[in-house]
Amino acid sequence: MLAAEALVLPGRLRGVSLNLRAGEVTAICGPNGAGKSSLLSCLAGLLAPTSGAVTLDDAPLAAMHPEARARALGYLPQTPEVAWDVSVETLASLGRLPWRTSAAEDAAAINAALEALDLPTFAHRPVSQLSGGERARALLARVLAGTPRWLLADEPLANLDLAHQLTLLGHLRACAEQGMGVVLVLHDLALAMNHADRVVVLDHGTLAADGPPELALAEPVLEQVWGVHARWLGEPGGRALAV
Amino acid sequence: MTRPITLLLAALALVLPLSLLAGRVWIDPTAPLGPEASLILAELRLPRALLAVLLGAGLGASGAAMQGYLRNPLADPGLFGIAPGAALGAVLSFWTGWASTGWALPAFALIGAAGAMFLLTLIAGRQGGVVLFTLAGMMIASLAGALMSLAISLSPTPFAMSEIVTWLMGALTDRSWREVWIAAPLTLAGIAVLQMAGRGLDALTLGEAAARSLGLDPRRLQLLLVLGVGLTVGGGVAVAGIVGFVGLMVPHFVRPFTDGRPSRLILPSALAGALLVLVADCLCRILPLAGGELRLGIALSLLGAPFFLHLLLRLRRELV
Numbered sequence: 001m002l003a004a005e006a007l008v009l010p011g012r013l014r015g016v017s018l019n020l021r022a023g024e025v026t027a028i029c030g031p032n033g034a035g036k037s038s039l040l041s042c043l044a045g046l047l048a049p050t051s052g053a054v055t056l057d058d059a060p061l062a063a064m065h066p067e068a069r070a071r072a073l074g075y076l077p078q079t080p081e082v083a084w085d086v087s088v089e090t091l092a093s094l095g096r097l098p099w100r101t102s103a104a105e106d107a108a109a110i111n112a113a114l115e116a117l118d119l120p121t122f123a124h125r126p127v128s129q130l131s132g133g134e135r136a137r138a139l140l141a142r143v144l145a146g147t148p149r150w151l152l153a154d155e156p157l158a159n160l161d162l163a164h165q166l167t168l169l170g171h172l173r174a175c176a177e178q179g180m181g182v183v184l185v186l187h188d189l190a191l192a193m194n195h196a197d198r199v200v201v202l203d204h205g206t207l208a209a210d211g212p213p214e215l216a217l218a219e220p221v222l223e224q225v226w227g228v229h230a231r232w233l234g235e236p237g238g239r240a241l242a243v
Numbered sequence: 244m245t246r247p248i249t250l251l252l253a254a255l256a257l258v259l260p261l262s263l264l265a266g267r268v269w270i271d272p273t274a275p276l277g278p279e280a281s282l283i284l285a286e287l288r289l290p291r292a293l294l295a296v297l298l299g300a301g302l303g304a305s306g307a308a309m310q311g312y313l314r315n316p317l318a319d320p321g322l323f324g325i326a327p328g329a330a331l332g333a334v335l336s337f338w339t340g341w342a343s344t345g346w347a348l349p350a351f352a353l354i355g356a357a358g359a360m361f362l363l364t365l366i367a368g369r370q371g372g373v374v375l376f377t378l379a380g381m382m383i384a385s386l387a388g389a390l391m392s393l394a395i396s397l398s399p400t401p402f403a404m405s406e407i408v409t410w411l412m413g414a415l416t417d418r419s420w421r422e423v424w425i426a427a428p429l430t431l432a433g434i435a436v437l438q439m440a441g442r443g444l445d446a447l448t449l450g451e452a453a454a455r456s457l458g459l460d461p462r463r464l465q466l467l468l469v470l471g472v473g474l475t476v477g478g479g480v481a482v483a484g485i486v487g488f489v490g491l492m493v494p495h496f497v498r499p500f501t502d503g504r505p506s507r508l509i510l511p512s513a514l515a516g517a518l519l520v521l522v523a524d525c526l527c528r529i530l531p532l533a534g535g536e537l538r539l540g541i542a543l544s545l546l547g548a549p550f551f552l553h554l555l556l557r558l559r560r561e562l563v
Contacts, residue, residue, distance in 0.1 A: 046455050067458035075456035083314035083448045086503035094504075097446050098458040142449070146457070 002043060002073075002150055002181060006052035012038040013049065014205040022149065022181040025172060027192035029185075029217070030202035031226055036185045037078060037154050039202060043183065044075040044152045056150075070098035074148030078155050078185075080139045082127045088138045089114065089123040095145035113144035117171055133164035140171065150181040157184075157191060169195045193217050193232070193239045201225055247500040251514035258518060259296065262525045263288045290420045295524040295539075296517040297423070298415070298483050299493075301430040301475030303516020304509050306490025307497070308437040311444035311505025312468050313377060317554060320476045320490040323469070324383030328359025329480035330411060331387040331394075337407045338394045349425045349481035356477025359383050360469045367465065373451065376465060413484035413540025415524050422482040429481075433474030434513050440467040441506025448505065486540045488547025489516050495554065519543075 002020040007013045012035045020026055020043075028036045041047040042054055045061045054061040056072055064072075074095070082091060092113050096106040114120050117137040122130065130138060136156065143151060151172070157165045169191065176182045176197070186192045192199050192213060199216035201209040203225045209216040214236060222230045230243045263284055264270045270280050305320040313322070320326060332355020333348055341347040366379040391411075398404040443464035446454035455461065479486065493516040494508055501507040520539070523546070527537045 041452075044456055046452060065458075066455075066460060070456060070458035073456070075453065077450060077452045077456075079450075080453065081314075081450035083450070084498075084503040084505070086448070090502045090504060094445055094449060094457070097442055 001055075001057060002183075003055045003058075004039070004043060004052065005055070007039070007042050007049040007054070008051045009035070009038050009042065009047065009049050009205075012205055013042070015052070016202070016205070016207050017052075018200060018207070018210065020150075020181055020183060021198075023176055023179050024197040025176045025182045025184065025195065026198045026200060027184050027186045027196035027213070028200045028202065029187075029189060029192050030208070033204075034202040034225075035205040036202055038205075040075075040152050040154050040183065040185050044073055045069045046075065067098040067100075071146065072148060073150045073152060074143035074146050076139060076143050076151070076153040076156055078158070082139075085126045085128045087124050087126055088119055088130070088141070091127055091138055092119075092141045092145040095142040098146060109147055110145045113141040116144060116174065117141045133160055133167065136160055136164065136168055137171070140168065144175070148180070150183065151175055152183045154185045155187060157186065157188065165191065189217055189222070190239060190241050193241075194237055247497060247511040248514065251511060251518060255296070255514060255518055255521070258521055259292055262292050262295075262521055265525050266528045286419065290423045291415050291418055291524070292521060293423050294415050294418050294426060294482060295521040297426045297430045298479045298486060299489055299516035299518065299520030300513040301426075301433055301479045301516070302486065302489035302520070303493040304434045304437050304513035305472040305475045306492075306516070307494040307505065307508040307512035308440060308444060308468060308471060309490065310494050311508065312440075312447065312464070313373060314447060314450075316495065317491070317551075317558075319487070320472055321384065321487060322377060323359070323363060323380035323472055323476075324387060325356050325359045325363070325380075325469075325473050326476050326480050326485060327384045327387035327391070328362075329353065329356035329477045330485050331355045331391050332358070333410060333480065333484070334391050334394045334407050337403050337410065338398060340399070340403070342406070346421075346425075349422070352481035353429075353477050355387075356473050356480065359387065360473040360477075364466065364469055372461075409538075410484050411540075412538040413486040413543075414527075414538045415483055416536065416538075418482065426478045426482045429474045429478030433471045433476075433478065434509070436467055436474060437471035437509050438506075440464055440471060441509060443467070444505035484540060486520070486543055488543050488550070489520060492547055492550050493519060495550075 004016055004018040007016045016039060028039060030036050038047060042049050048062060061069060089110060092110045096109060114123055117140060119137055119141055122134060127138060157168060172182050196213050199213045201216050201221060208225045209221045219231060222228055228243055230241050233240045233242050264272055268283060302320060309318045309320050310316055329352040333352040336342040336348045336351035362383050363379055367376040395404055395407055398407060443459050446457045446459040493512045497508055497511045497515050501511060523542050524539050527539050527542050530537050
């Protein structure tokens with residue numbers, strides 16, 4: 001279990017408490033500046049809250065060795081960067097850095113990650129020659145190659161077209177089904193509504209709603225947090241937002 | 244990675260003995276060695292060749308590490324202000340007149356390098372951000388440059404001034420085993436430290452946030468880098484003066500033969516740098532030039548500037 005207890009970050013988070021469960025896809029939603037990315041960074045151990053704590057299976061994250069933390073928590077930043085034009089396989093191999101395992105073990109984990117994301121045919125292709133969708137998958141493969149128990153991704157679906165968003169969500173769902181905890185910052189409320197098991201809504205650094213998407217993203221919440229009159233259309237699993 | 248290393252080692256093993264034969268006095272490898280020729284080989288050519296190898300290896304390795312750290316193919320070891328710091332130390336040894344006494348010149352240069360390293364880590368603080376660090380390095384470089392100019396303009400004698408200016412051009416002329424014993428431990432230790440930074444540099448390929456999420460300690464990486472670049476570049480400047488562009492050029496020659504990870508670039512860049520400086524120094528020795536020989540620092544800058552321009556033009560094409 002990944003838990004946040006009364007996290008405070010001046011100007012960004014004002015006492016956020018959460019218990020995240022493995023095997024679920026949790027979406028963190030909220031308007032711009034609500035503190036979504038800050039919360040994700042705290043959960044990943046990258047930002048130290050001024051008060052409160054993040055615990056992983058009851059052990060405080062701040063006390064963990066950075067490499068042990070890195071083996072448990074995979075993090076995909078909002079604007080992923082690849083400084084050198086490495087191949088997809090080499091990119092994925094960077095996910096093995098915290099492990100210090102044998103080359104054979106590393107290769108097995110890298111191949112498994114590439115296969116999970118339908119990338120084996122791209123293994124030797126330079127990152128610069130990938131399309132946006134392929135690149136997003138390659139970046140996710142980098143995280144999965146580290147075989148983390150938790151995947152924390154900051155807007156992994158931004159800049160992807162609808163088909164690629166659905167493909168990537170399918171891969172993320174498969175991760176959750178294998179027992180991984182998947183936590184995504186999502187801007188698209190319909191995607192959160194239809195694909196998350198649980199939605200956490202932040203507003204001005206506080207928790208505005210937390211629960212199943214139908215409840216956490218109910219119309220009164222949208223009005224209160226986003227200030228828009230909106231209606232959900234369609235059936236559960238295939239909802240669309242009419243504004 | 245092993246293939247470029249093997250090839251470069253083989254090339255170095257071939258070029259090093261050949262370089263010993265070239266110079267104002269050519270040595271015929273087929274003829275028996277006379278006493279004069281063995282003296283030239285043992286006391287002049289061999290230490291000079293080894294010094295070229297050490298200097299090039301240090302600059303190549305630190306260039307590769309710097310480019311990895313700054314995630315920028317245009318980075319050069321000079322950017323951290325460590326080379327200018329070392330040069331300032333050396334200039335002060337001329338200025339005070341101590342340069343002529345034994346070990347003072349390299350000692351002053353190393354103190355200058357250490358001073359720059361200390362300032363750099365002091366200013367950059369605990370967070371270890373790359374931008375702040377680079378700006379601190381640039382500030383130190385320009386401060387050291389200004390102080391050097393001040394020292395030159397206030398130099399006590401025209402003789403000291405000409406010595407300073409000549410020394411700053413960078414050369415391996417008239418160096419002896421003493422310089423080899425200074426440079427060797429510093430350079431080798433520096434390359435080892437840079438190699439230790441390899442994993443961190445690999446992680447940094449993904450940007451600072453992702454690198455930290457992979458367990459990178461940015462402060463440790465920064466210290467390894469300052470120490471490694473300080474030892475290699477400081478040691479190099481202490482024995483040879485300022486030799487630019489090697490650290491910028493060499494990683495570019497090597498990168499296409501590796502998988503692109505910075506850690507895989509450091510050792511091949513060290514070997515390629517050694518080869519480049521060895522060959523360049525040999526050419527300096529051979530080229531007929533009125534009034535002496537071409538200075539190594541000048542020769543490499545003459546090579547380096549067009550290369551840098553070529554890189555810039557390629558970058559401009561990619562940006563269009």
